[in-house]
Amino acid sequence: MPVLSDRHLLGLEGVPQKDIQLILDTAFTFREILDRPVPKVPTLQGQTVLNFFYESSTRTRMSFELAEKRLSADSINFSKSGSSASKGETLRDTIRTIEAMKIDTVVIRHSAPGSAKLMTGFIDSNIINAGDGAHEHPTQALLDMMTLQEHLNLKSLKGLKVAILGDIKHSRVARSNIHGLKTMGAEVMICGPSTLLPYEAEALGVHISTDINEALEFADVLNILRIQLERQKGGLFPSLREYRKFFGITMKRLNGYKKKFTIMHPGPLNRGVEIDADVADSEHSVILNQVLNGVAVRMAVLVLLTQTHNKGKNRSDG
Amino acid sequence: MPVLSDRHLLGLEGVPQKDIQLILDTAFTFREILDRPVPKVPTLQGQTVLNFFYESSTRTRMSFELAEKRLSADSINFSKSGSSASKGETLRDTIRTIEAMKIDTVVIRHSAPGSAKLMTGFIDSNIINAGDGAHEHPTQALLDMMTLQEHLNLKSLKGLKVAILGDIKHSRVARSNIHGLKTMGAEVMICGPSTLLPYEAEALGVHISTDINEALEFADVLNILRIQLERQKGGLFPSLREYRKFFGITMKRLNGYKKKFTIMHPGPLNRGVEIDADVADSEHSVILNQVLNGVAVRMAVLVLLTQTHNKGKNRSDG
Amino acid sequence: MPVLSDRHLLGLEGVPQKDIQLILDTAFTFREILDRPVPKVPTLQGQTVLNFFYESSTRTRMSFELAEKRLSADSINFSKSGSSASKGETLRDTIRTIEAMKIDTVVIRHSAPGSAKLMTGFIDSNIINAGDGAHEHPTQALLDMMTLQEHLNLKSLKGLKVAILGDIKHSRVARSNIHGLKTMGAEVMICGPSTLLPYEAEALGVHISTDINEALEFADVLNILRIQLERQKGGLFPSLREYRKFFGITMKRLNGYKKKFTIMHPGPLNRGVEIDADVADSEHSVILNQVLNGVAVRMAVLVLLTQTHNKGKNRSDG
Numbered sequence: 024m025p026v027l028s029d030r031h032l033l034g035l036e037g038v039p040q041k042d043i044q045l046i047l048d049t050a051f052t053f054r055e056i057l058d059r060p061v062p063k064v065p066t067l068q069g070q071t072v073l074n075f076f077y078e079s080s081t082r083t084r085m086s087f088e089l090a091e092k093r094l095s096a097d098s099i100n101f102s103k104s105g106s107s108a109s110k111g112e113t114l115r116d117t118i119r120t121i122e123a124m125k126i127d128t129v130v131i132r133h134s135a136p137g138s139a140k141l142m143t144g145f146i147d148s149n150i151i152n153a154g155d156g157a158h159e160h161p162t163q164a165l166l167d168m169m170t171l172q173e174h175l176n177l178k179s180l181k182g183l184k185v186a187i188l189g190d191i192k193h194s195r196v197a198r199s200n201i202h203g204l205k206t207m208g209a210e211v212m213i214c215g216p217s218t219l220l221p222y223e224a225e226a227l228g229v230h231i232s233t234d235i236n237e238a239l240e241f242a243d244v245l246n247i248l249r250i251q252l253e254r255q256k257g258g259l260f261p262s263l264r265e266y267r268k269f270f271g272i273t274m275k276r277l278n279g280y281k282k283k284f285t286i287m288h289p290g291p292l293n294r295g296v297e298i299d300a301d302v303a304d305s306e307h308s309v310i311l312n313q314v315l316n317g318v319a320v321r322m323a324v325l326v327l328l329t330q331t332h333n334k335g336k337n338r339s340d341g
Numbered sequence: 342m343p344v345l346s347d348r349h350l351l352g353l354e355g356v357p358q359k360d361i362q363l364i365l366d367t368a369f370t371f372r373e374i375l376d377r378p379v380p381k382v383p384t385l386q387g388q389t390v391l392n393f394f395y396e397s398s399t400r401t402r403m404s405f406e407l408a409e410k411r412l413s414a415d416s417i418n419f420s421k422s423g424s425s426a427s428k429g430e431t432l433r434d435t436i437r438t439i440e441a442m443k444i445d446t447v448v449i450r451h452s453a454p455g456s457a458k459l460m461t462g463f464i465d466s467n468i469i470n471a472g473d474g475a476h477e478h479p480t481q482a483l484l485d486m487m488t489l490q491e492h493l494n495l496k497s498l499k500g501l502k503v504a505i506l507g508d509i510k511h512s513r514v515a516r517s518n519i520h521g522l523k524t525m526g527a528e529v530m531i532c533g534p535s536t537l538l539p540y541e542a543e544a545l546g547v548h549i550s551t552d553i554n555e556a557l558e559f560a561d562v563l564n565i566l567r568i569q570l571e572r573q574k575g576g577l578f579p580s581l582r583e584y585r586k587f588f589g590i591t592m593k594r595l596n597g598y599k600k601k602f603t604i605m606h607p608g609p610l611n612r613g614v615e616i617d618a619d620v621a622d623s624e625h626s627v628i629l630n631q632v633l634n635g636v637a638v639r640m641a642v643l644v645l646l647t648q649t650h651n652k653g654k655n656r657s658d659g
Numbered sequence: 660m661p662v663l664s665d666r667h668l669l670g671l672e673g674v675p676q677k678d679i680q681l682i683l684d685t686a687f688t689f690r691e692i693l694d695r696p697v698p699k700v701p702t703l704q705g706q707t708v709l710n711f712f713y714e715s716s717t718r719t720r721m722s723f724e725l726a727e728k729r730l731s732a733d734s735i736n737f738s739k740s741g742s743s744a745s746k747g748e749t750l751r752d753t754i755r756t757i758e759a760m761k762i763d764t765v766v767i768r769h770s771a772p773g774s775a776k777l778m779t780g781f782i783d784s785n786i787i788n789a790g791d792g793a794h795e796h797p798t799q800a801l802l803d804m805m806t807l808q809e810h811l812n813l814k815s816l817k818g819l820k821v822a823i824l825g826d827i828k829h830s831r832v833a834r835s836n837i838h839g840l841k842t843m844g845a846e847v848m849i850c851g852p853s854t855l856l857p858y859e860a861e862a863l864g865v866h867i868s869t870d871i872n873e874a875l876e877f878a879d880v881l882n883i884l885r886i887q888l889e890r891q892k893g894g895l896f897p898s899l900r901e902y903r904k905f906f907g908i909t910m911k912r913l914n915g916y917k918k919k920f921t922i923m924h925p926g927p928l929n930r931g932v933e934i935d936a937d938v939a940d941s942e943h944s945v946i947l948n949q950v951l952n953g954v955a956v957r958m959a960v961l962v963l964l965t966q967t968h969n970k971g972k973n974r975s976d977g
Contacts, residue, residue: 112928
């Protein structure tokens, strides 16, 4: 039974290539199960997974919950509203309480960078980071990579040129994609307004540009990030109209190139802002494949972390 | 395996008599299962049902969730609060995302009339309308008809006289009942203050009255709708006290007639406004039967739509 | 098959010793199941449990939900937000609606003392009180007693000296503990500011003190209640700082005694107010054992009430 180097998935920074490849390979086998009439397996029967969402979320929470149910695990949902968090309990005490209830795996989303890692320090459950502030969102990057491998029919992402567009600075999706893609041998360019680019980006070995034409020249794949409308208030870009003018992906802009771009977006979409409707719905868009692969990737991660945990326990027992 | 004409249930308008009868017959068989010590069957094992509630609801959401669990389906709940809907995503994109996750059936409640139908245009899941604005609420009307057939020990609703009382204009329950009852051969009168009666009602072939005595004269069955207190602000009726005086169903009012009315109400009740407590709790009240039959009707609809869907797929495959 | 005297658990007042002992003994057998790799049994398969939480809660709701899932029951969650309660429906009508859906067991938390008992009057489901205002919270007291028996390796709680500290007056946890501990033969002292002590306490046969040193002198076990910060506004105690000075459990205070106190707290903790961090995390703290035992106790109660209900039905049938 193959196992990973770690029984938590906190981010893709530092995760070895063979681990990422194992997750992707496993996800492809679960993807086949999802195409069956009864897409359910008993793999995690009797296991309990807590979906611990301190930030609101639709698609990530639902995707994890579906993955858990298709694996026959028991899901418990926790959301901040209606919880003791409002009674002033520390995150640490909340978490330790959860652990005392013998939860096998905790899927955590929290606005604080490092919150997922923090949890591993004082509880024994497997931890999956479902987004910690602007830090990482590893399952999103994994499903992006799986979707590229599937759509482009690739054995490896080596040499593939991916441009990540938009608000890179505040994006956990960008950060996880950069780490994962670099590890798998892809070339990455980030592109957006200079106020939305991270200062430390060069150290990550990515190309940086503030000119969308440079990005289009460079890339086979466009991963178009959501413009978070609340950033505008902070003065980080002038207006949605101006953003669209300089960085919005329109058919007209794409048609200026002979190549066929693969179009990705983690959702939810602002149609007419960072991406036009006809681009989002075009035949080279893999946005909905990303969603389906998300369930498969999360099944793979849930199972592999459990196997890794069990192997660790057997070793320390024997 | 019997199937319906359509694999969605969007409303009762235009649904053929044989379909309604098939749903009611199937619901009666599920009703027997609900009386067993272990009221659970494996019929929908491995199927996933999304309860997609954009409007808050207790009884309808719980009734569907129970129906799903008793059929061994996996339920996923989505409510507007804590979702991406607040992030400005279009309903269409939310729905397509859901479909990409391979959801078999979506139960939708939404304030926009036509929202359930809209969904069928771009996703492949079976759609059940659990209330779309003032348009339709078909499972409520089906459970009402089932309850009448059961309580009055009828083989057919033909010739039965049903008066629907109250705010007909804003009521999806009224609209679905009118369509269903007419199709099954019942006679329908609607009765309420003129400001709460729909202009188009005559075209539906129902009797219309603004005089409660006319309705009581006419009817065997009273389906008493909930007065939505927020309508009062809109000036559509003067006061709760005055509403009760002219339209409230009291024992005194009923005792003026020799016949025994069957008393229905979709809930939640405003006791002392549209219905008095002793009427609601009387032996001719079937209000709680409606609730139990609701679970059976929803089980029937979930199973029949799935069978209809599968038959469609086999046909197009073969 | 052993059964209880009642098929509801509304409080510990008046519950006979043999019932409490049966629950604790059964909880210990479930505790063993929780330590297995697959901590799930089919005992309540096909049974439906409604978690009906009118007040928000994390740990109690999650603990019950886990207990239900580990027993293979189907759980339905109801919380006040997003429900018909906001539509002005009476509690009685909400409850009767629930019953009509054939729910086997209802776990209720509500701010009104007596609400759990009220429910038994008009519905047939087994009722478990998960906290009714300042009245009782019996499963909390049961898990406290189980934890003491386990930690101190006792066959009986007879003669054990337990001090309950803090806001006794508004505490359902205190009230249930007093009833349970007295029935099992323990000696109880309550201690806190005089404004937070109940007038009727002496009648319960407990020692009363407003001096923390007296309590420490007396007790083997300290059950430290949470200071509800909102009480301060009501003027019931001057400030958190002053509370801590006179009643806060610090290491320094404990070290003044030769004996080793067992430290309990129902959570959530206000570290640095009623309990210091090093006390909460010390080796004599059983706070996290309380959490784990909570799942086992709730499994025991769910199963025993069901058996008691079934036995009652068979008797009336035969």
